[in-house]
Amino acid sequence: MAIQFDPANLTAALVGENGLTPAELKEGGKAAQAALAGFHKSVDDGTYGFPHLPFDLKNQKGILEYAASVKGSYDTVCVVGIGGSALGAWALDCGLRGPHPVQKPFSTSNPRLVILDNVDPSFVMGALASMNPKRTLVNVIAKSGATAETVSTFLIVRDWLTQAVGKKAKQRIVAVTSEHRGDLKVLATNEGYRMFYLPENVGGRFSVLSSVGLVPAALCGFDIRKICKGAAAITTAAWKNDLAANTALRAALHHWLIWTKRNKPIQVAFPYSNQLWGMAFWFRQLWAESLGKKTNRAGEVVHVGQTPIAALGTTDQHSQVQLYMEGPNDKAFTFWTVKKFDNPGRIPKTKTGLEAMDYLPGQTLAKLLDAEQRATAAALTETGRPNSTFTLDRVDAEHLGAFMQLLEFETAFAGELLNINAFDQEGVELGKKFTFALMGRKGFDEYSGRFKSYEQKRAKS
Numbered sequence: 489m490a491i492q493f494d495p496a497n498l499t500a501a502l503v504g505e506n507g508l509t510p511a512e513l514k515e516g517g518k519a520a521q522a523a524l525a526g527f528h529k530s531v532d533d534g535t536y537g538f539p540h541l542p543f544d545l546k547n548q549k550g551i552l553e554y555a556a557s558v559k560g561s562y563d564t565v566c567v568v569g570i571g572g573s574a575l576g577a578w579a580l581d582c583g584l585r586g587p588h589p590v591q592k593p594f595s596t597s598n599p600r601l602v603i604l605d606n607v608d609p610s611f612v613m614g615a616l617a618s619m620n621p622k623r624t625l626v627n628v629i630a631k632s633g634a635t636a637e638t639v640s641t642f643l644i645v646r647d648w649l650t651q652a653v654g655k656k657a658k659q660r661i662v663a664v665t666s667e668h669r670g671d672l673k674v675l676a677t678n679e680g681y682r683m684f685y686l687p688e689n690v691g692g693r694f695s696v697l698s699s700v701g702l703v704p705a706a707l708c709g710f711d712i713r714k715i716c717k718g719a720a721a722i723t724t725a726a727w728k729n730d731l732a733a734n735t736a737l738r739a740a741l742h743h744w745l746i747w748t749k750r751n752k753p754i755q756v757a758f759p760y761s762n763q764l765w766g767m768a769f770w771f772r773q774l775w776a777e778s779l780g781k782k783t784n785r786a787g788e789v790v791h792v793g794q795t796p797i798a799a800l801g802t803t804d805q806h807s808q809v810q811l812y813m814e815g816p817n818d819k820a821f822t823f824w825t826v827k828k829f830d831n832p833g834r835i836p837k838t839k840t841g842l843e844a845m846d847y848l849p850g851q852t853l854a855k856l857l858d859a860e861q862r863a864t865a866a867a868l869t870e871t872g873r874p875n876s877t878f879t880l881d882r883v884d885a886e887h888l889g890a891f892m893q894l895l896e897f898e899t900a901f902a903g904e905l906l907n908i909n910a911f912d913q914e915g916v917e918l919g920k921k922f923t924f925a926l927m928g929r930k931g932f933d934e935y936s937g938r939f940k941s942y943e944q945k946r947a948k949s
């Protein structure tokens with residue numbers, strides 16, 4: 489398993505005044521060491537727990553035993569969850585089985601994954617109509633046990649299942665939630681669902697290697713031990729002081745410097761692989777929710793954040809690259825490339841006699857994809873647009889687990905470098921409270937009042 493990080497195109501030698509100087513990198517090295525020490529201390533004292541997840545063999549064993557006990561009884565895994573309770577499972581599914589709609593046909597030996605994360609009624613009701621309740625295993629996931637989207641959809645799914653299989657519904661539902669709190673825990677206990685827990689010190693967007701990501705992954709038949717093996721190797725490297733051996737810290741340092749010293753408020757995550765497309769959406773949440781903050785640890789108002797954008801190579805070369813090349817120079821680009829594809833997609837050797845086609849026969853799609861990525865990187869570099877590249881040897885369970893853990897460590901280190909708390913999400917609370925008030929949940933009268941006054945202001949405007 490190998491993941492390389494190439495930051496050369498972030499340096500002044502390649503992108504001129506938009507790049508980092510050797511002096512800045514040297515100086516930044518000290519800040520990186522402090523960030524590593526600071527984060528290590530918080531993990532050692534139990535404040536943050538995601539680095540321990542790949543080593544939790546007991547949890548992995550329990551999940552595998554459960555998956556083996558239900559294997560063959562379903563052709564669809566229906567995850568009900570949102571945000572950190574859904575995106576990791578989607579990223580793994582996309583990585584290991586390819587993006588919809590090009591997956592192999594689903595069956596009891598290759599169950600598909602349907603993720604109900606949005607409450608768009610046409611999506612949820614359409615998904616239910618496409619699933620057979622007698623061949624569906626429902627996995628409801630909510631750390632808080634109270635997220636309105638998850639709870640409301642789950643109540644519909646639970647009813648749909650009960651109508652079809654009666655009392656046996658409880659055998660077709662597995663819940664992932666907090667062990668000691670939340671109404672989902674209460675309901676699951678009352679109704680006798682199988683339950684798995686995630687540690688309290690692991691936040692939603694850092695939870696893919698807890699039961700949150702591993703239960704749906706195991707139910708889909710993915711090798712969760714290999715996912716965790718890759719993540720464990722990255723974790724060991726992420727605690728090293730030596731920047732050359734610590735890819736997560738080196739990436740965090742370069743990305744933090746280019747963002748803050750060269751004013752790049754946008755980062756484009758640019759996978760050249762459809763299999764990594766789900767991962768790009770998972771990363772978007774990780775980077776945005778973790779690093780977009782109003783205050784720093786000293787309580788000063790900083791309004792810090794770097795907007796992550798997901799772009800797909802080569803598709804978005806024909807959609808976004810015009811902007812990236814000639815629009816505002818406010819972006820840092822991070823290519824995600826893959827060295828080896830299972831099938832390189834050979835172009836038939838037969839020639840057509842046509843100039844625009846006859847240089848291609850005998851070559852491969854993998855070679856073209858690689859050429860297009862290197863060409864885009866060169867073009868961006870030539871116009872002074874800083875970019876870097878992560879390269880995965882291949883897209884398999886071990887590399888996916890490793891890459892996710894690497895990006896989580898990078899995010900945690902970036903939080904330290906910015907002197908912010910990367911693990912809270914106060915900014916999403918107000919909208920949630922207004923929603924509860926609008927939907928009539930008890931205890932939210934104050935927010936009903938605030939919402940009314942907002943509407944009155946709008947009416948007057």
Ligand code: PA5
Nearest residue numbers: 571572573630631632635692693
């Ligand atoms: O990262 C986070 O903590 C959030 O994005 C949560 O994952 C998301 O809000 C869903 O929360 P819950 O798992 O409680 O339903």
